[in-house]
Amino acid sequence: MPPVIGHRGLASAAPENTLAGFREAKRRGLEWVELDVQLTSDGQPVVFHDDELDRTTDGHGRLADTPWDVVRHLDAASWFGWPAEPVPHLAEALEVISGLGLGVNIEIKADETAGAATAAAALDLAVGLWSGRAPPLLSSFAESALAEAARRAPDWPRGLLLGGVWGQGPGRARALGCAGLHADHRLLTAARVSAARELGLAVLAYTVNRIDRARRLWGWGVEAVFSDRTFKFEMPV
Numbered sequence: 133m134p135p136v137i138g139h140r141g142l143a144s145a146a147p148e149n150t151l152a153g154f155r156e157a158k159r160r161g162l163e164w165v166e167l168d169v170q171l172t173s174d175g176q177p178v179v180f181h182d183d184e185l186d187r188t189t190d191g192h193g194r195l196a197d198t199p200w201d202v203v204r205h206l207d208a209a210s211w212f213g214w215p216a217e218p219v220p221h222l223a224e225a226l227e228v229i230s231g232l233g234l235g236v237n238i239e240i241k242a243d244e245t246a247g248a249a250t251a252a253a254a255l256d257l258a259v260g261l262w263s264g265r266a267p268p269l270l271s272s273f274a275e276s277a278l279a280e281a282a283r284r285a286p287d288w289p290r291g292l293l294l295g296g297v298w299g300q301g302p303g304r305a306r307a308l309g310c311a312g313l314h315a316d317h318r319l320l321t322a323a324r325v326s327a328a329r330e331l332g333l334a335v336l337a338y339t340v341n342r343i344d345r346a347r348r349l350w351g352w353g354v355e356a357v358f359s360d361r362t363f364k365f366e367m368p369v
Contacts, residue, residue, distance in 0.1 A: 133269075133356050136346075137237060138165040139339050140181060143360040147212040148188060149179045151220055151228050164235035166358055169222050169254045170242065176200035177222040177254040180208075181241065187211070189219060196246075222257055230264040237358075239293070240272040240281065247274030255284035271314050278308050291336060294319060302328045312336055317349060317357070325352040 141153025142160060149167055157165050168181040173196060185191035185198065189206040200221070209217035220228075222238075229236050238258065242250035251272070262268060270281045271291040278290050289311035294301045298319045305313050305328075312334035325335050340346050340357035349357055 133235075133334070134163040135350060135356050136162060136164075137336070137356050137358045138162045139358040139360045140167065141165050144341075147209040147214050147217060149181055149220070150208050150217040151224065152209060152214060152217050154225065154229050154232065154234065158232045158234055162234070164237065164356075165229065166237040166239060167225060167229075168239045168241045169250070170195055171246070171250050171253055172200045172203050173197050174199045175249075175253055176203075177250070177257060178203060179220040179222055179225045222254055223261055226258060226261050230262060233264070235264060235266045235268070237269040237271060237291075240270065240274065240277040242272065242274050242277055244274050244276045247272060247277030248280040250274075251277040251280035252284060255281060259285050269311075275304065275308060278310065282309055291334075298324060302331050302333060305333055306331055312355070314338060314358075317345065320349065320352065320354065322352045325349075325354055329353055 138157035140148035142157040146153035146156035154165055167179050169177050170180050172178055180195055183194055185193055185195055188211055189208045191206040203219050206219050207216040208219045240251050240254060267288045269289050271293050272278050273293040281290055291312040291314040292305040292308060292310045294313060294315040301313055313328055314336045317337035317340050320337055328335050334355045336356045337349050337354050338358040340359050341361045346357050
């Protein structure tokens with residue numbers, strides 16, 4: 133695992149969660165990217181972050197209420213000032229990412245109710261398609277998604293995402309058989325990172341866009357940071 137993972141491709145340099153963004157991350161020297169996967173109304177796994185289409189496409193309404201035949205024709209790049217790019221199907225994204233020689237963190241974007249179904253659809257596809265050297269790293273806030281991921285892709289590492297509260301995060305991750313914790317960097321302290329690592333958990337931090345903060349996190353033992361930034365991080369020695 134490299135110390136920097138491109139967040140949603142490389143979200144400050146190219147339209148997020150697009151094939152162009154993954155290519156830009158590669159062009160700028162990154163080795164891994166992160167993407168988000170959700171389901172359309174007809175159950176197709178697509179690479180998209182928000183619940184609503186409006187911010188990053190020329191569409192409107194909820195992704196979950198929109199069929200793939202509509203989503204596939206939306207423009208996901210003009211808002212960023214780039215030539216038109218479609219919302220990628222997960223199959224397209226994995227083909228491009230593996231072809232570029234990149235590693236990938238697939239975040240399963242779903243609540244607990246939809247977590248298992250989203251993980252099942254994404255992984256039934258991904259397990260048969262992925263041809264990269266390293267297995268994808270799977271992550272989610274939804275424990276139901278991670279439990280389903282363990283059933284569908286038992287050999288692929290998993291990470292529990294933590295947002296506003298640290299709480300029992302390390303214990304929950306261990307109980308789910310996760311390899312790591314993916315935490316909001318603002319939750320982290322040296323003691324928390326050390327405690328998680330003592331449990332055998334790798335700690336990854338999101339979203340880190342300042343080099344001084346990245347250096348501090350690496351110094352505490354954080355394995356990798358997710359970043360939007362275009363500048364090349366000075367890697368830890």
